[in-house]
Amino acid sequence: MITYEEKIWKGPIVGTAASFAILDPAYTATVPAMQVLSGAFDTLSHAMETYLGSSDADNVSDDVALAIMRNTVVNMRRLLTDINDMQARGNLMWDSAMAENGILKVGRLTDFQAHQIEHQLGAYTDCNHGQGLAVIHPSYYRHIMVDAEEKFTRFAKEVFGKDSAAKGLEALTSFIEECGLPTRLGQLKSRVEITPEVLRKVADSCNIIKCNPRELSRDEIYEILCECM
Numbered sequence: 001m002i003t004y005e006e007k008i009w010k011g012p013i014v015g016t017a018a019s020f021a022i023l024d025p026a027y028t029a030t031v032p033a034m035q036v037l038s039g040a041f042d043t044l045s046h047a048m049e050t051y052l053g054s055s056d057a058d059n060v061s062d063d064v065a066l067a068i069m070r071n072t073v074v075n076m077r078r079l080l081t082d083i084n085d086m087q088a089r090g091n092l093m094w095d096s097a098m099a100e101n102g103i104l105k106v107g108r109l110t111d112f113q114a115h116q117i118e119h120q121l122g123a124y125t126d127c128n129h130g131q132g133l134a135v136i137h138p139s140y141y142r143h144i145m146v147d148a149e150e151k152f153t154r155f156a157k158e159v160f161g162k163d164s165a166a167k168g169l170e171a172l173t174s175f176i177e178e179c180g181l182p183t184r185l186g187q188l189k190s191r192v193e194i195t196p197e198v199l200r201k202v203a204d205s206c207n208i209i210k211c212n213p214r215e216l217s218r219d220e221i222y223e224i225l226c227e228c229m
Contacts, residue, residue, distance in 0.1 A: 001124055009203070010123040023097060033083045037076060037179050038130030040092050044072045045133045046099040049115060051155065052148055054211050055108035065104045066158045068095050071160060076179060101144035109211035114140045117221060120206035124198050128186040132182040135188065138173045139227045143220065145169060148213035185228045199225040 003010045019076035028036060051065040072095045078088035098104065117140070118132040145152050149165050156168020160175070177183060185194045192198070208215065216224075 007121075008123050010119045010202075019182075021097075023090075023093040024091055028089050028093070029084070029086075033079075034180070036079065036083070036089070037181060038090075038128050038134075039096070040072060040076045040079075040096070040130075041134050041176070041179070041181060042130040043092065043096040043099045044069055044076075045114065045130070045137060047072065047095075047104060048155070049111040049113070049136070050099070050104040050108070052144075052151055052213060053108050053110035053112075059107045061104050061106050061108060062154075063096070066155065068098050068104070069155070069159045071095055072099075075174060076175075080179065092107035104224055111209060111214045113209040113216060116145050116207040116209060117202070117225070120202045121181075121199075123192075123205075124202055125188070125190040125192040125194055127185075127190045127194075131182045134176045134179075135183060135185055135228050136171065136224070139224045140174070141169050141172070143216070143224055144213045146150075149182075151213075185225070194229070196226060199229075 002013055027079040031039075047065045047068045051069070053060060055062060063206055071091060075088040075091040075095070078085050079092075082088075099177060114133060114136050117136055118127075118129060121127060121136075124127060141152070145165050152165035156171065157166055160168055160171035164167045164169050173183070182188055184198075188194070200222055203218050203225060205223060208218070208221075
């Protein structure tokens with residue numbers, strides 16, 4: 001992902017992929033704790049957004065996505081107890097590889113609307129990606145929960161051990177707070193002030209995903225962002 005500041009755009013540049021990668025958690029030892037947790041939340045976000053896309057019935061990718069989400073939460077909590085837990089860091093590296101190596105996307109179209117909103121927010125500001133996602137996800141999910149209640153209920157049960165979609169969303173929100181991640185846009189420490197005017201520009205220019213539980217309008221995206229202030 002790159003930010004093209006002159007064009008106020010943030011997005012992917014696709015090039016030749018590596019044939020293989022060696023993941024060694026020892027290389028994360030000097031990464032600041034908050035950045036580790038921010039990156040791990042991005043992993044959780046990727047798995048959630050893939051899971052909430054359009055899939056066929058009893059898709060094995062759903063089962064794998066839920067396992068990745070559950071394991072990510074478990075190991076993030078281990079790091080809250082001991083930030084130097086190398087086994088937990090290694091598990092999170094594995095989770096991150098599984099969340100974005102294409103396996104979870106087999107047999108489905110993905111959502112990724114929260115990512116698109118955050119990417120455009122990042123184009124107008126200099127906020128941390130994972131932390132921006134942590135702020136946006138609960139508000140976005142409050143808007144679309146009724147449009148995918150069965151999937152949200154299964155997410156609640158299998159990831160957080162809750163018995164309803166609403167309680168699962170509450171658990172996700174509490175987990176974000178538990179991790180010390182931001183819950184409001186004003187906590188993102190952006191050098192660019194995040195104002196309603198900036199959020200209007202973000203809403204009017206971000207990519208709109210058509211295969212999520214419900215396609216959003218630009219006014220609703222603006223409403224979601226304002227709820228995050």
